[in-house]
Amino acid sequence: MPGPFELLVRNLELRACLSEADRAAIHELKLSERSLEPLTYLVREADRVGQCAILISGFAYRQKITDAGEKQILSILVPGDAVDFQALFTDVTDHSVQMLTRGDVGYVAIDEFESLFMERPNIARAILLAVLAEASVFREWIVNVACRRGKERIAHLLCEIGVRLDAIGLSHNGSYDLPMTQGDLADAVGLSPVHVNRSLKTLEAESFIRRGRGAIHCDNWKGMRELCGFNARYLHLDRLVRETE
């Protein structure tokens, strides 16, 4: 089980290069760890934040509630993800982050993170790239919700989660644990829970997936990807970075 700093470093190095000194500086951060229950807020909309959280284990999601009371999930956070780079240098958040499952979170004081950003260009670059990659995921979600039909929309989400979990070693033979209810999925893809249920059943009937108590099995990722036009490029999980060291 990798420690919080290993996770963070690994996450940042997905897209950028750090020097030995950079890694050491990260390891010198003061971190307080906490175990959180499902539905706990990591960040609450319109809050001021003094801490920067890193997800160590478990899942979380970004989320926004409209005036009409509708909840929209904006992205899924997996272990290693920094919860809130937006807290750097800004005061007020525009959305919330909530635990999806029970899990552990590490907190670092914002100021320390900010110092790292201002004093270590490599780390600044790594953070920028992480934020850019996140923005790219948001763009793809716009496309997903705006352009695709129910079934394809869900398939796309399942593909994304599959690839991301694979990248951190949390999937096995194309199967992974997905602790989201159908209601959660509905909030993520902008469909009603009833329609999510029907679409999932269709995906299963067409033998794209199998389901079993909170797990997704897929023996045909190729078919899934073709079904929904999934192209992992937008995740920027390969280190296509020009070195400037």
Next chain:
Amino acid sequence: MPGPFELLVRNLELRACLSEADRAAIHELKLSERSLEPLTYLVREADRVGQCAILISGFAYRQKITDAGEKQILSILVPGDAVDFQALFTDVTDHSVQMLTRGDVGYVAIDEFESLFMERPNIARAILLAVLAEASVFREWIVNVACRRGKERIAHLLCEIGVRLDAIGLSHNGSYDLPMTQGDLADAVGLSPVHVNRSLKTLEAESFIRRGRGAIHCDNWKGMRELCGFNARYLHLDRLVRETE
């Protein structure tokens, strides 16, 4: 008419503080200016980019095409916006940027911009904040497309553009030039052109807006904002920045 560097500096200083030296460094960038026709690509998906473009006049949009051939507009760019911070340190883009109107664009070599980022923490911070603000806009677009009905969706887009144009002095008495066809609007909000037409007519019939050859007039922004639950916070246009200089 402000020059390209003034526009860029002003844009960056919307959210972060720059020192005199930072501003000077930006003004020393070598910039080549070009005038572009509508539909010209500023960035093309899967391209490698050597230039970083800044929109000087006119409008542009980010855009993605699905396998099924559907076009989705992801955001609108207005004068002063940097077209492609994503080009910094990364090689391949995941979406395209196209001119909406005729307009002028300034090009800076990526390497120069990257040096600025690596050597000037204040500028790095300003760029990070610009990227974070853009990500925030993407999130709101997810909500817009996923949660709101046709009429509200369009109203929300009109509110956003109104506020952003206002911030750069391109609106007058709540009216502004909007050089988007109904087809463009459809691609931006994920509706069919026909439905956009009907929704716009409804908005006009309910006297939220008036329309006249490529312009939007609104005498009742308050009503518009309430109609669609628009809250400008997500645009992060006020400089809510903790000073660290």
Next chain:
DNA sequence: CGTAGTGTTGAGTCAAGTCAATGGTTGTGG
């Protein structure tokens, strides 16, 4: 003055939503 792009309108269809009832599972407390 014709052509092409855009805007407008109507009619019919369909994907997805809503409402409502039924089953299953898990967990808890008596």
Next chain:
DNA sequence: CCACAACCATTGACTTGACTCAACACTACG
């Protein structure tokens, strides 16, 4: 160990927002 509650998944019946197709009007421009 059972009864109950709470939550989630499933299914059917019906409604509706939005799409498609198709025709027609307007405007700008060469």
